[in-house]
Amino acid sequence: MLRGRSDGVIGKAEFAMHREIAELDRLLAAEGVLRRVAIPSALQQAFATHGIAYRRHVMVLSLIATLVLYMGFGLLDWLMVPDLVGVALSFRFGIVLPCGLAVLYLLRQADCPFLFQQMAVSAYLLLGVALLAILVGLSTSLQALGFLIGNYAILICAVIAMALPFEVALIIALVGFAIQTAAIVYSPVLPPILLLHNLLTGFVILGPALVANWMLENERRRHFLMLRREQVRLRQLAGQRDLLGRLAALDPLTGLANRRGFYAALNGDIRADVSGLPMTVAMIDVDSFKAYNDQYGHPAGDEALQSVAAVLDTLSEPNVRVGRLGGEEFAVAMTALGAEAAITRIESLHASIQRLGIPHHYSSTAEVLTISVGVARGPVREGDIESLFRIADEALYQAKRAGRNRVVILDATPTAQ
Ligand SMILES: Nc1nc2c(ncn2[C@@H]2O[C@H](COP(=O)(O)OP(=O)(O)OP(=O)(O)O)[C@@H](O)[C@H]2O)c(=O)[nH]1
Numbered sequence: 428m429l430r431g432r433s434d435g436v437i438g439k440a441e442f443a444m445h446r447e448i449a450e451l452d453r454l455l456a457a458e459g460v461l462r463r464v465a466i467p468s469a470l471q472q473a474f475a476t477h478g479i480a481y482r483r484h485v486m487v488l489s490l491i492a493t494l495v496l497y498m499g500f501g502l503l504d505w506l507m508v509p510d511l512v513g514v515a516l517s518f519r520f521g522i523v524l525p526c527g528l529a530v531l532y533l534l535r536q537a538d539c540p541f542l543f544q545q546m547a548v549s550a551y552l553l554l555g556v557a558l559l560a561i562l563v564g565l566s567t568s569l570q571a572l573g574f575l576i577g578n579y580a581i582l583i584c585a586v587i588a589m590a591l592p593f594e595v596a597l598i599i600a601l602v603g604f605a606i607q608t609a610a611i612v613y614s615p616v617l618p619p620i621l622l623l624h625n626l627l628t629g630f631v632i633l634g635p636a637l638v639a640n641w642m643l644e645n646e647r648r649r650h651f652l653m654l655r656r657e658q659v660r661l662r663q664l665a666g667q668r669d670l671l672g673r674l675a676a677l678d679p680l681t682g683l684a685n686r687r688g689f690y691a692a693l694n695g696d697i698r699a700d701v702s703g704l705p706m707t708v709a710m711i712d713v714d715s716f717k718a719y720n721d722q723y724g725h726p727a728g729d730e731a732l733q734s735v736a737a738v739l740d741t742l743s744e745p746n747v748r749v750g751r752l753g754g755e756e757f758a759v760a761m762t763a764l765g766a767e768a769a770i771t772r773i774e775s776l777h778a779s780i781q782r783l784g785i786p787h788h789y790s791s792t793a794e795v796l797t798i799s800v801g802v803a804r805g806p807v808r809e810g811d812i813e814s815l816f817r818i819a820d821e822a823l824y825q826a827k828r829a830g831r832n833r834v835v836i837l838d839a840t841p842t843a844q
Pocket residue numbers: 680712713714715716717718720724725726727728729732753754755827831
């Protein structure tokens with residue numbers, strides 16, 4: 428059907444999209460480095476899975492870098508912790524390397540929950556920091572101090588490069604700092620003044636790293652909201668295009684298809700018609716309508732046209748098209764319907780209009796509003812329905828000439844011509 432009276436539904440969807448765009452604009456407009464870009468609760472789930480493939484990729488690269496760094500430190504074990512070389516090597520090759528490879532394997536599993544992967548990476552990084560700190564805490568070598576600096580490199584990697592959520596990065600930074608502090612406290616050789624040094628170093632290194640993480644997280648949020656806005660906008664545009672297309676095919680006064688919509692729908696029906704039956708078309712014209720308008724006024728004329736259209740519309744079904752071609756002229760086309768059925772419907776339509784009983788004391792044919800109908804029946808080819816309508820027009824002309832208020836039928840099948 429070409430009727431366009433589902434405007435309520437279209438309006439609701441359009442309104443919802445409009446509101447969502449306004450809300451997204453408001454969230455995106457939030458300024459300030461330290462102000463977190465908010466994600467509406469309805470989008471939390473989508474945000475949690477947003478860009479996971481990319482973030483996983485970043486985590487894999489950063490984890491490999493951390494692993495290389497960690498194993499590289501092994502070359503320094505003889506210098507830094509000469510009294511614990513055996514322990515250090517067993518930590519690196521017995522725990523850090525296999526655990527690192529296991530976490531890398533876990534990150535390659537696309538079906539493993541991302542949150543679980545993030546937790547595994549975080550735990551792994553803290554394990555690495557803790558093992559180096561144990562070496563520092565147990566060693567009697569002053570050079571072990573170098574490992575504390577190395578640990579901060581790992582923590583920077585964890586806080587910034589892993590693209591972990593800020594809360595997770597903050598926990599890693601605090602736990603890492605606590606581990607570093609404990610190593611100094613338990614060390615038999617490191618002086619307590621190093622606690623102050625560790626405090627300042629932790630603050631200077633981890634503070635900016637956390638700010639960077641916060642800003643990166645905000646960028647990720649902004650990017651997500653912008654993408655979402657774009658998607659909603661595209662949906663809105665598609666809806667508006669669809670609505671415009673429908674409106675362009677409708678007659679605003681009667682709600683029936685206009686000439687454009689009528690012929691477009693009909694061409695579609697002809698393409699889809701597999702029945703092979705000839706088509707029946709009817710051209711309908713309200714009788715003495717100028718006199719009706721002149722005597723009862725244009726608004727009353729509009730109402731009369733709406734009443735006629737409402738009766739015509741009762742014919743509408745998938746293989747019956749109804750349209751207002753312009754003025755007081757309407758058309759009906761029936762595909763996939765036998766001759767008898769089609770003509771019975773048109774004759775009963777003619778009678779129904781008269782039965783409406785719309786008074787028309789100035790008509791040349793009756794005391795009520797009537798119509799004249801010209802019917803043509805024949806085969807149609809796609810792109811050439813005009814010839815059948817021309818014959819229907821001729822039938823309508825004959826109906827008018829014969830005194831109006833009647834149905835004239837012309838058979839347009841080639842043998843009948
Ligand atoms: N109220 C109203 N009148 C319309 C509309 N469109 C066309 N008309 C009027 O329809 C009338 C058509 O008049 P004519 O073409 O002379 O036909 P008629 O008076 O019906 O005469 P016959 O068709 O020969 O019976 C004109 O007065 C137009 O102004 C419309 O949307 N609303």
